[in-house]
Amino acid sequence: MVATNNTAKKSAKSTPAKKSAEKIAQSTEQKLVRLLADTPVQIFPYSRLTRTDLNTRIIPHTDTEVEEMADSIQAMGILQNLIGAELPDGTIGIVGGEGRRRGTGILVLRGVLDAETPFVPVKVLPVEMAVAASMIENGRRKNMHPAEQIIGFRTLEQEGKTASQIGALMGYHPRHVQRCLKLANLAPSLLDALARDNISLEQCEVLTLADTHERQEQVWKEAVEKWRDPAVQTLRKMVTDDKMAISHPMFAYVGEEAYTAAGGTLTADLFSDKDSTFADATLVKSLLAGKLTVLAARLRQEQGWGWSEFRMTELSHSGEDKEQYRFAMPNAVLTEEEEKRVSELEEKMEATETHDDEYECQQDIDDIYTGATYREATPEFRAAHGIWVSWDGDSFQVQPGIRRLTDEDRAAEEQVRQERENNVIRHTTPDIPADAYPATLVMAMSAERTLAVQAELAGRPDVSVALLTWTLCLALFDRTYGKRNEPLKASVSSNQYHLASLAPSGEEGKALTALKAQKKALQATLPENWHLDFTWLLSWSAEQVNTLLGFCAAHGINGIQERMYNHTQKSELDGLEAALDFDLRKWWQPDAESYFGKLKIAQIGKAYEEAGLSARAGEVVKLKRRDAAKAAEQDLNAQGWLPGWMVRPAPAVQADETTDTHTDTTDHAA
Incomplete structure (x- = not known):
């Protein structure tokens, strides 16, 4: 999150580079202060003064505030000079004291002052120092709104200053300036919403991940329509749904060099704890498809397959794939040496003590079978079949020995299927006797049998x-x-x-x-x-x-209480606890770490009052929360106190007769 303080945050231990930056910042600010001190005050008429974008204060004073300033100026005059810069048209743009300028304008409208009579004290600075002077002067008078700081840094950048130069000038770390400049590239409508507090700074930070103003505005509009005040994580997911982190295996396989060569740009998230950089997901997938298509063609040529094909998903044994393809790779035939090696690896795997060793043994076994399988795929077989290349999430995978089905293949499979069914009917006896009867009859009779058993069991x-x-x-x-x-x-x-x-x-x-x-x-x-x-x-x-x-x-009892829509669910244990004559004190007592340490100091004081220790409560609430929690563990457990919302309510009759009974029920659990 971008800090909005007007002085650089000092770390506990500064590196030489940081110390140097701090010295430069202090020197620059001191130079500006000396310049302001040495600049003479000039008296200007109101007509010579004007508003300027060099003033970083974009949140205007309210009309009421300006009226009050006008009354003060009329009664006592202008007690502090304004700061301005002479503009090309000869007017004096006010970069510090715009409220006082507007207050003077009201006095002109009232007829109290003449617009052409010199009255307003102004120190005029060079234009190149105007923005820095405005940020320092406004920041000292009142903490700047984040939007004002962002616009101020953007103005300094437009004047040709680098992030390091701006940081040195204003006393900020260059990283902070870079973040502000990133925010300055938001759509103007979003910056305006930030200035009016209709969007939070954190939400703006997430929206910087969108590449264009149109995309930023589109995401924000959709999010507000759906969630009104969207959570930052929700907004982040929406903004990055068309992006891919460069840590993703797909991007790693494609490579940054190939991605940038194809015109891809990288979007850095400057606001995360650890920098995250994103790429265009569509472009990455397109480059991946191209790379794997080339790989499939190379494998086809090198290994002698009849055809090759690439698809993002692997070939399946079911669905549409089953209608078009068959897995036809021949079975592996191991040599005596390979069989001996597999037996050794299996024995070794049985004796392993770690999953890594077991995985290594299994991998060696798989490699032996894979080699034997490929050995059985003769050149003639390969020429009649193909390979299927796909992406398995981390890398590519190859499925060899695939046969494309022809109409003749389908007809032959159908004939085999019919012959198998006919053979079952004519020549085999079902293993399950009920299989010889119609399925509808079996279901009906099993329902009848079930009802009869239920009736018998009920008695x-x-x-x-x-x-x-x-x-x-x-x-x-x-x-x-x-x-x-x-x-x-x-x-x-x-x-x-x-x-x-x-x-x-x-x-x-x-x-x-x-x-x-x-x-x-x-x-x-x-x-x-x-x-x-x-x-x-x-x-x-x-x-x-x-x-x-x-x-x-x-073991089937579940009394977990969750909070939904700011209301905690009512406990389902009350009736059961009453039947058990249950006392929670037998099993648990609140302690400082897991209970009292989670409460506010006022809640600890209330617990003392509930336990009848009102006098002691006044002492405990003055302690630090950690000390108060430790005291509560000792004092309240000695009284046998329990949180009212964790105890079942007293019976209605008893509750009516007892005046001091705690009335909160367990659905008030916090």
Whole structure:
């Protein structure tokens, strides 16, 4: 973001180059101050004075402010001289004190002053110093609006000054000046909107990534129509949807030299923490297509293929590609030496301890098979087939041995398909008996069977509870794989990892530790191959089954509260906590780091008042927030205090009888 201070920001430790720039800036400003001090005050009539674009103050004084200035001048005169520069037409352009000039003009209109009578004190500077004097004088009187600083730097650049010279003159780092000059190239309508505070500086910074004024205005208009006040990240995505970062593999493959030779330009983002530079995505993709088309032709010629083709996406085994192409590469035939080498690599891969070593072994195996496959592709085969070159996201890939389908090929495939179907009907017996009957009949009868089982199970709660418990256990307990039937379509999944990542207590929390211990104990009670069938639960006591079922059901509880449209969702735990007679203090207490340290000092004071420690609250709110948080951890936990919005509401009767009950409910969570 562009800083709008009127003095250069000093770093904690300056390099020699920075110190030199600071000295130059101080020397230049001192020179300007001396020039102003040595320049005599001249008295001019109002008619000789005029407004000028050399004045960097583009946010005008309000009419009320000018009226007040006129009243002050009429009562006391002009107490501070104006600063001006003599323009080619002989008038004096005011670069410092435009408000006082306008106030004088009101007195002329009132008839208090004569426009031709010398009255206004002005120090006249050379034109080449006018803009710098205007920025310093206006900045000292009132912080400049970012738009004014941007326009001021642009004016100095138009006078022929470099970013380094402007930085030295005004006391800014050249990087800051470069950013301001980048903003100065925005569409005039956007700079005007910035001056009127209808667009933020951060939004303007993002819009500089658009190459033309028309594109800048188009993106801003579309964003405002859709989001009214678009977020910076949203705006950035819109601006760069036709661009590609030069770190993208596509650009790296094409190369900056080829890109610029094709007329491409690079757009640098001067406002990101780490500079990002973008290229024209359409041009990059066009150059990539050309480069890979040439590569495909070269591979076809070098390897003897009948044809080659390039497309951004790989050839697929399905869809439209399946209607036109077939993968016909012959299978690899390994030599004895190659088979021995593959066996060695597979054994080595089994013994590896890192994924990198395993990947390296697998890559060597793949290379052996690829070489053997290409060896089987004879010159005659290659002449009758082609290769397909595509982009896989990071680099190009080649799919060899592709056959283009002819009408004869399609007819032959259709004949084979029909013969296969006829053979199945005439000569084979289905592995699944139901396959011999019409599918509609099978579906109808299976529906009838399902209803009958449901009716029977509804009268056998012992079996239904056992089945439910077993089904839920499948997702929560460790098991080996094996074929099984799962007739009950019910499930519960543990969200403990997600909850632990959010909760301040994390993996070490008291609640999560208790759940892990209970899981370990229950796992030890499960019989071998428990996951293959549920009937073993029928021999368990009701208490044992309920314990296991209760553990599974607990993992389905979700009380996360999110904030939508500035309102926090109501907690879904209130009723359950009431049924459990739940007390959060048993599991958690607020501490300085994870709770009190996140509050404002006033909120900590309010917590003391809720705990009945109003006198102590007055002392704590005077502390630094870190010290107040530590004090709150000690004092409020001693009182057994909990945040009101984390505790279930009291029953209605009790709430009516208790006058000091905290009335906030959990949907007020912050």
